[in-house]
């Protein structure tokens with residue numbers, strides 16, 4: 338299939354008179370892993386949040402697996418399109434956002450049952466498989482408070498996968514974790530990319546992960562993607578002065 342899973346066209350986003358995204362164009366094709374990086378405040382989170390309309394863009398279009406979204410009034414059709422895009426684009430945040438009063442298993446089946454109306458027994462079977470996939474089969478009946486940060490983040494990944502997304506978006510999934518817990522989350526993400534060929538957009542400054550897993554890297558600077566290419570090119574031989582400077586600081 339040549340149609341991109343995600344197509345962002347001329348995306349602009351302002352908060353008041355602060356223009357945060359200044360015309361982003363980005364295509365993500367099936368199986369691609371796009372790593373997005375750049376300075377704090379450059380607009381990385383805003384881009385991901387605009388893709389599933391957690392923030393409404395000021396102008397531009399978003400397309401996620403054939404469903405097209407533009408800013409505009411919340412008609413019935415618009416709401417349905419937003420709902421559909423949110424199912425197709427799973428999101429994992431820096432903060433794990435699990436429901437504290439639910440067990441691990443209940444966290445994972447919540448959206449499939451309530452949002453998609455899936456059969457509970459089927460959802461439980463799928464959730465158990467996903468928990469095994471992220472290495473947490475034995476934690477199914479624990480509450481989040483009893484888990485480490487790395488375990489919580491892996492539950493958050495399983496929960497997003499339970500909706501069978503077309504693309505997984507990660508916003509700095511390891512930056513709230515203690516160093517020794519980072520690798521367990523990155524390794525789950527790496528398997529997701531290499532074993533299941535999941536299409537992924539990942540905001541991260543983990544350059545080792547990027548070098549190994551990314552098919553494309555996109556460097557953000559002041560609301561624009563100023564440089565984009567395979568990691569071998571962007572990390573090894575950055576063209577833009579800002580990319581060079583940034584990489585010197587993080588590598």
Ligand SMILES: Nc1ncnc2c1ncn2[C@@H]1O[C@H](COP(=O)(O)OP(=O)(O)OP(=O)(O)O)[C@@H](O)[C@H]1O
Pocket residue numbers: 352357375376377378379380381382383384
């Ligand atoms: N809801 C909001 N209201 C007003 N301004 C916002 C809002 N969300 C983000 N911004 C502003 O938009 C700019 C870009 O923020 P964004 O969170 O997208 O950056 P980022 O690249 O993800 O940064 P970081 O690396 O720190 O996470 C910042 O100047 C921020 O203050």
Ligand SMILES: [Mg+2]
Pocket residue numbers: 381382383508
């Ligand atoms: Mg951010």
